[in-house]
Amino acid sequence: MNNSEIQIQFPQPGNWQEFTLTAVYQDADGYTRTARYAPDEIPADHAPAMEAVVAALVGMGEDWQASQVWARLGMVCTYDVADERYKYVLAVDLTVEAVNPQGGRRVFTSCDYPEFVITNPAAVAFFKFFTSK
Numbered sequence: 001m002n003n004s005e006i007q008i009q010f011p012q013p014g015n016w017q018e019f020t021l022t023a024v025y026q027d028a029d030g031y032t033r034t035a036r037y038a039p040d041e042i043p044a045d046h047a048p049a050m051e052a053v054v055a056a057l058v059g060m061g062e063d064w065q066a067s068q069v070w071a072r073l074g075m076v077c078t079y080d081v082a083d084e085r086y087k088y089v090l091a092v093d094l095t096v097e098a099v100n101p102q103g104g105r106r107v108f109t110s111c112d113y114p115e116f117v118i119t120n121p122a123a124v125a126f127f128k129f130f131t132s133k
Contacts, residue, residue, distance in 0.1 A: 033133065066096045
């Protein structure tokens with residue numbers, strides 16, 4: 001069971017350069033810990049993974065802008081074209097709360113946007129970096 005998640009808040013939805021990243025994880029003694037990070041505190045080698053998250057959010061279109069994101073690590077089933085078989089891989093799964101210009105608020109998942117499941121190994125490393133302290 002994975003009790004870790006990353007929460008990303010965008011105080012100005014649509015402005016992807018301004019955010020607060022909060023990692024929620026269990027320490028070695030089993031206590032729940034939180035750590036907050038500003039954009040300039042994200043290590044440069046993890047910046048591409050954060051960009052992948054933003055790219056998934058931009059795909060939502062102009063009507064909905066992400067205000068908050070929850071990222072969780074889990075196993076997903078994918079189809080390997082080269083091996084012609086299904087396999088399980090670690091992936092970061094996003095749940096997104098978004099707002100629209102009329103003040104509406106809605107939660108989107110990978111059922112709405114399949115690109116919210118990020119299987120890139122850099123995204124998995126990003127998640128583990130912030131939740132494995």
